[in-house]
Amino acid sequence: MGFRLAENEKDRYLSELLQSYHVFAPVAKAGKGAFSDTDVVGYGEIESFGDIVLDRKSHFSPKEVFYPVRETLFQFLKDEVLETTIDEKPLVVLVRPCDLNGVRRLDTIFLKNGQEVDTYYERRRKKVKFLMVECTEGFDTCFCVSMGSNVATDYDGALRFEEGSLLLDIKDPALATEILRDRPEADFQVEYIRENKVKVDAPPLEAVTKDLFDHDLWTEYTSRCIACGRCNTSCITCSCFTMQDVQVNDEKNLGERRRVWASCHIDGYSDMAGGHNFRKKHGEKMRFKTMHKVNDYHRRFGEHMCVGCGRCDDVCPEYISFSKCINKLNQIAKEVAQ
């Protein structure tokens, strides 16, 4: 259902939402950027629509709101294993269509891969409602259209920030707060970006053969990639984690078990007892990630993992472009096929 709020009514809507929800959106974190006096745009709680940063792409994806970088699973006290609890107040998260499509990938891994449901993910995820922010322009590194993730319709509400007003399309009645009641309906159809500056062609699934795994393409990344893992931490669809136990007090056996985000680029990702690991060269790690994002996830789940948000390109300190990598892979797949 469509509504229009005037400029001076926007924050009243937000304050009504805040009575029942924590509201997260991309905000500028002052001085946290890579260079001095620069900001990083990441997700944070907002109290006013004025806090939101929309003229720049967020460096970090919204996943950290409901899939924390570090999450305590258990606290240990002597022989007791205590399961942690979370804030019961539900969340509203402002996302762009690409990220909303990315959330579906996270849901797939945590809720549908294998027989077990990841209850830690589920308990937070089911508290989240998404307000999708209309995105018709994108940014320089975006390639959502190529990945088919420029459009998302499974939002709980959608927003268009216009000069002087805010248009809303509310699907979940719980997000239609007091201020929207008895208000005349406004005509609002969400529009989507239809063309990005960057276009990619992922190779057809069957075109990715063993030859491509061994191809020289990857050796370039062995010299360029520094295995910092920024591409993974900024990615909306990277979901890997590692278990980590911490002991606070040895005598009382007081400690906790956490899970922390893991990165397939960072050393140690495949290390086993005794020191054996599987991908030492950075190019092999790049190949592993690339295949997951635009090949093997699709083989398993029927859609590409990568949604084309382009954050990995934005954050790479070595200026490695993932979109270029996908296109190169596709080109080589064609050459190999001939």
Next chain:
Amino acid sequence: MTNPYLPKPYELVGIRKETAIDYTYTIDYQGPVTGGQFMEVSIPGVGEAPISISDFDGSTIDMTIRKVGRLTDKIFEMEPGDSLFLRGPYGNGFQLDNFKGRDLVVIAGGTGLAPVKKTIQHYMENLDQVKSLEVLLGFKSPSDILFTDDILRWEEKAKVILSVDNPVEGWDGHTGLVTTHVTKLDLSNVKEKTAIVVGPPIMMKFMTLELLKNGFLEENIWVSFERKMSCGIGKCGHCKIDETYVCLEGPVFNYTKAKNLLD
């Protein structure tokens, strides 16, 4: 909603020293288990790791553990009566249907014997369930040999080739890498033979190639993979190879599948 990460304490009822750095821990555990499956084993506050089940009898399970890191160092300090935390079992394990009535050869290198030990044991006790049984085992040196008593019993029942890479004075058994002993197996009906290969990645690679060279068919070879795993339930991502999750679809794979799994 059950928490799949919740580990439960199980009592350690016995510890058997296999080598200076490999001990077998017997744990009071009654749940159903298949040979080749693994548990996520932990000590709260220290760490959690996937460890294969080397034996079970309905009331206890054995896990043969090498002292190799933070968690296993702590496990080696434990005594009977202490508790280890477990969740699992995970993985497919060795499905006996795949070996029933076959000419079976089991090849294991080093600690790779642990995940396949129960399967060997099962057929040693039920020789009528296979057409023939041969076992080829390799260890670095005589002091690295696991399950010595079991191997002695197996030798009375079936052909067992036990080899060490580095012999010491007094060793009068086979020497050299396991791959060099393939020709000592009964290869008369090799296309009908089924092989299980478990060991370090490099051993499995060269052993499967050696078997193929000697006429084994790809579909008759089974391997078991070891990978880093933080969850065991298809979430953490560490064990994924292409679209395959070793924890979910493995760790036991037919070679026709395994040969296409590129790390």
